[in-house]
Amino acid sequence: MTAAPEAKYTEETVLWVKHHTPKLMTFAITRPEAYRFAAGQFSRLGFHDGEGFIWRAYSVVSAEYADTLEYFAVLIENGSMSAKLAVLKEGDKILLDKTATGFLLPERFPDGKDLILLCTGSGIAPFLSILEQPEIWQRFEHIRLAHSVSYADELIFSDRIAALAEHPLIDEHFHKLHFVPVVTREAADGALGKRLPELLRNGELSDAMKLTFTPEDTRFMVCGNPAMVKDTFQALMDMGFAMHRNRVPGQIMMENGF
Numbered sequence: 684m685t686a687a688p689e690a691k692y693t694e695e696t697v698l699w700v701k702h703h704t705p706k707l708m709t710f711a712i713t714r715p716e717a718y719r720f721a722a723g724q725f726s727r728l729g730f731h732d733g734e735g736f737i738w739r740a741y742s743v744v745s746a747e748y749a750d751t752l753e754y755f756a757v758l759i760e761n762g763s764m765s766a767k768l769a770v771l772k773e774g775d776k777i778l779l780d781k782t783a784t785g786f787l788l789p790e791r792f793p794d795g796k797d798l799i800l801l802c803t804g805s806g807i808a809p810f811l812s813i814l815e816q817p818e819i820w821q822r823f824e825h826i827r828l829a830h831s832v833s834y835a836d837e838l839i840f841s842d843r844i845a846a847l848a849e850h851p852l853i854d855e856h857f858h859k860l861h862f863v864p865v866v867t868r869e870a871a872d873g874a875l876g877k878r879l880p881e882l883l884r885n886g887e888l889s890d891a892m893k894l895t896f897t898p899e900d901t902r903f904m905v906c907g908n909p910a911m912v913k914d915t916f917q918a919l920m921d922m923g924f925a926m927h928r929n930r931v932p933g934q935i936m937m938e939n940g941f
């Protein structure tokens with residue numbers, strides 16, 4: 684008789700759930716002591732589903748040193764996992780794969796002075812975690828975050844980003860950050876109004892970020908809608924930037940957020 688293989692997941696408890704709009708929610712779960720991740724990585728979360736399981740990837744929003752694990756989910760109409768998350772409540776059980784994965788890790792850039800984080804929708808999640816790591820603030824001279832959403836009420840993290848100014852590990856570096864909201868389907872005060880690749884090509888993003896982008900100094904991280912990731916990569920290549928690979932250093936690192 685063979686012993687049952689050790690489970691690849693742990694069962695965690697939902698600590699809180701917040702619904703920000705009908706399709707945007709954040710929630711936190713217990714973090715097992717042995718659970719390790721690097722800011723920028725994603726967890727696999729699951730539920731028992733009939734005779735089997737359902738598993739999906741969710742980027743960790745929390746800092747590496749946090750006691751709990753927080754996530755940001757965009758609920759998809761008719762999505763199987765979204766249907767389960769939509770009714771999630773405090774005290775519920777959720778499954779957590781023991782291994783976090785992902786290569787959207789700013790420490791993979793060996794050099795560069797300016798870190799530019801470009802995202803759409805739920806693609807902001809890994810950047811929220813990265814922004815809570817003090818190393819990144821010490822390492823880069825300027826940090827810029829652009830978050831593109833369709834409607835202004837989907838910009839739910841503005842206060843959280845502003846609150847980094849009071850973060851004990853980050854406050855002295857906070858002046859390095861500039862947040863550029865982008866709203867694509869309605870006019871919104873203080874936000875740019877076109878998609879990210881167009882804003883890169885026409886110079887509006889560089890103007891709004893008050894930086895000149897150069898291959899020597901600028902490093903881009905891109906996360907979100909796969910079509911945006913592809914179009915943004917193309918725009919950056921046309922501007923003279925290249926994909927970063929560990930053996931062939933470049934300026935662009937990216938991940939499809941779904």
Ligand SMILES: Cc1cc2nc3c(=O)[nH]c(=O)nc-3n(C[C@H](O)[C@H](O)[C@H](O)COP(=O)(O)OP(=O)(O)OC[C@H]3O[C@@H](n4cnc5c(N)ncnc54)[C@H](O)[C@@H]3O)c2cc1C
Nearest residue numbers: 739740741742755756757759762763764765805808940941
């Ligand atoms: C590396 C990685 C990290 C991810 N991180 C997150 C995260 O932090 N937060 C999050 O909400 N989702 C994230 N996702 C997507 C998530 O894994 C699920 O796909 C999503 O929650 C939908 O699952 P579903 O079963 O409800 O719908 P599915 O049937 O799996 O998806 C239906 C369709 O919805 C679209 N879609 C899926 N996810 C999104 C999304 N986030 N925003 C807009 N459209 C989407 C896609 O077109 C997809 O084909 C991530 C995916 C990957 C691969």
Ligand SMILES: NC(=O)c1ccc[n+]([C@@H]2O[C@H](COP(=O)([O-])OP(=O)(O)OC[C@H]3O[C@@H](n4cnc5c(N)ncnc54)[C@H](OP(=O)(O)O)[C@@H]3O)[C@@H](O)[C@H]2O)c1
Nearest residue numbers: 757759803804831832833867868878879880908910911914
């Ligand atoms: N947002 C909606 O109106 C809406 C309504 C019903 C259902 N849904 C569904 O809900 C899910 C989540 O929607 P979401 O709005 O959070 O995510 P999303 O569709 O990824 O949109 C987020 C942001 O990404 C932009 N974007 C999309 N494709 C791009 C590209 N190729 N290049 C650059 N930017 C691009 C969008 O611009 P645009 O606004 O110009 O597309 C928007 O600013 C999706 O499955 C979507 O189909 C969305």
